[in-house]
Amino acid sequence: MHNTVADMSYEILINPAEEIPCAFSSYLFNEPYHVTQQPCTKVFTFYLFHTKKKQADARFNLFVHENTGISPCLGTFGSVEMNENLPQSELDIFIDSINTFAFQHKLQAISIKAYPFCYAEEISARITAAFTHNSYQISQTELNYHLPVTEEPFTKELHLSARRRLKKCHQQGFVFSEELQPNLPEIYWMIQATRERRGFPVTLDYESFEQLFVRFPEVYRIFTVKDKYKTIALTITVQINSSILYYFLPADDPDYRSSSPMIMLIEGVYTYCQQQQFRIFDLGIATYKGVPNYGLIRFKQNLGSKSSLKFTFTRNFAS
Numbered sequence: 001m002h003n004t005v006a007d008m009s010y011e012i013l014i015n016p017a018e019e020i021p022c023a024f025s026s027y028l029f030n031e032p033y034h035v036t037q038q039p040c041t042k043v044f045t046f047y048l049f050h051t052k053k054k055q056a057d058a059r060f061n062l063f064v065h066e067n068t069g070i071s072p073c074l075g076t077f078g079s080v081e082m083n084e085n086l087p088q089s090e091l092d093i094f095i096d097s098i099n100t101f102a103f104q105h106k107l108q109a110i111s112i113k114a115y116p117f118c119y120a121e122e123i124s125a126r127i128t129a130a131f132t133h134n135s136y137q138i139s140q141t142e143l144n145y146h147l148p149v150t151e152e153p154f155t156k157e158l159h160l161s162a163r164r165r166l167k168k169c170h171q172q173g174f175v176f177s178e179e180l181q182p183n184l185p186e187i188y189w190m191i192q193a194t195r196e197r198r199g200f201p202v203t204l205d206y207e208s209f210e211q212l213f214v215r216f217p218e219v220y221r222i223f224t225v226k227d228k229y230k231t232i233a234l235t236i237t238v239q240i241n242s243s244i245l246y247y248f249l250p251a252d253d254p255d256y257r258s259s260s261p262m263i264m265l266i267e268g269v270y271t272y273c274q275q276q277q278f279r280i281f282d283l284g285i286a287t288y289k290g291v292p293n294y295g296l297i298r299f300k301q302n303l304g305s306k307s308s309l310k311f312t313f314t315r316n317f318a319s
Contacts (some may be wrong), residue, residue, distance in 0.1 A: 010057070010090060012097045013047040020047050023055045024083045027115060028219060028240050029075030030061055037215055040065050040073035044101065048086070048094045058082040058094050062101070062110070069102060069110035076246070076284075077310070079114040080127050088126060095134045099315070108318040112136070116144035118280060118308040119244060131313045140290045140312035145300040147266075147281040149273045154266075157304025165260035166267060169225070174232065174261055176268030179222040184210055187222060187234060187251075194251035200288070212236075220248075223269050225261040233261035237269060245273050246282045266303060285310060 013020065019032075028034055035043055040063040048058035060080045063073035071078030082091060102110055112131070117124040132138070147154075155163055179187075188209050192202050204212075212220045218239070225233040232253040238246040247269065252262055266283070273281045283305055286296040 009050055009052050010093075011049050011051060012094065013049045013056075014044055014101070016047065016049075020049065020059075021055045022059055022081070023050075023053070023057055024059075024081050025120070025241060025243070026059070026081055027077070027119070027244075028238065029072050029077060030059060030079075030081055034075070034216070035061050035072075037211075038063065038073040038075065040070070043073070046094070046098060046101075048082075048090065057086045058091065060094070060098060062098065064105070064107065067106065067108045069107050071110075071112045077113045077115040079112050079313075080130075082123055082127070084120075084123055088130065091126065091130045092133060095130050099134060099317075102315075102317050109314060109316045110136075111139070112313045114311045114313065116146065116282065116308045116310045118144065118146045118282070118306065119240075121308075128311060128313075134315075136313040136315045138311050139314035142285040142287045142290060142310040142312075143292065143297065144285050144308050144310045145283045145297075145305040146308065147270060147273075147283065147303065147305050149270065149278050149281055151274070154270045158263075159302035159304070162260070162263055162302040166263045169259055169261055169264040172227070172259060174259075174264055175226050176264055177224060177226070178272070179224055179234075182213075182222045184213065186231075190231065190234060190253075191249045191251040195249075197254065223265060223272070225265045225268070227256070227261075232256040232259075233265045235265055235269065237272075240282070243278055244280045244282055245269070245276075245278045247284055262299075263303070 035045070042064040044062045044064065046060045046062065047056040049056050058080055060071065061078055062069045062071055080095070114124065114127065155166070158166065185206070188206050195202050221237045223235055223237060224231050233251070235250040236248040238248050240246050250262060270281055283300055286293050286300055
């Protein structure tokens with residue numbers, strides 16, 4: 001599907017047959033190879049295509065399920081990716097084309113989870129302005145935390161209490177490592193037990209969890225802290241792109257909570273980020289459906305992490 005926009009250098013492409021090169025920093029959950037693995041059967045990918053440069057200056061994936069548009073279908077965010085030099089007028093037209101599509105296909109609503117502002121502050125601000133200008137409401141605000149990855153040691157910004165706990169972990173001989181041949185059923189069980197203990201749903205069944213490592217072996221990795229042979233803390237990391245690593249589904253053994261091995265785990269992954277030259281270690285939200293988890297906020301603040309906003313945009317198209 002092709003639609004021409006105001007600037008004759010641009011046209012809107014929807015699900016083009018050919019692969020479209022993109023002139024912006026892209027994110028895992030919006031990449032075609034990930035989009036095709038998400039469980040919703042109907043997906044429409046919009047490109048703002050520069051006809052002279054033969055590249056996309058913006059991209060958006062819209063999944064349609066039961067007369068509702070969502071972005072993403074499965075993942076922590078979707079939303080619009082764009083070239084930072086794209087004029088605001090063209091961004092507004094691009095979003096308007098999504099609205100036109102919604103009316104034409106009689107969608108009742110669209111809900112869009114955006115990436116945290118820390119990924120791209122200027123672009124996030126402009127996208128927020130464009131969505132609200134095009135009659136979207138901010139239906140949910142999450143508080144996200146991240147560690148900027150620098151050459152400084154992890155301990156530099158640590159709160160004194162967190163530094164004491166980290167020292168205790170090292171003194172007890174705990175060992176951090178990447179699991180190159182992980183026991184996935186055991187890891188899944190520990191994640192499931194941790195989330196149930198904290199009152200959070202398990203969003204992936206075991207088969208879907210296992211397929212992450214089968215389909216995307218270079219994207220999903222597992223890191224652990226062990227007391228001898230016993231795993232006492234673990235996390236999955238997700239490579240969002242070459243600059244951003246995401247901390248996903250952390251789990252720990254409740255018998256070791258007083259030692260806080262999660263701090264040692266985060267120290268180890270931060271060092272990995274330094275080695276691999278990531279610029280952001282995304283620790284995820286410290287809210288749930290907008291409700292603050294004050295203990296988790298304090299924990300992440302004590303690590304020296306920085307906060308940023310993560311919005312969900314919603315528009316109702318029903319008459």
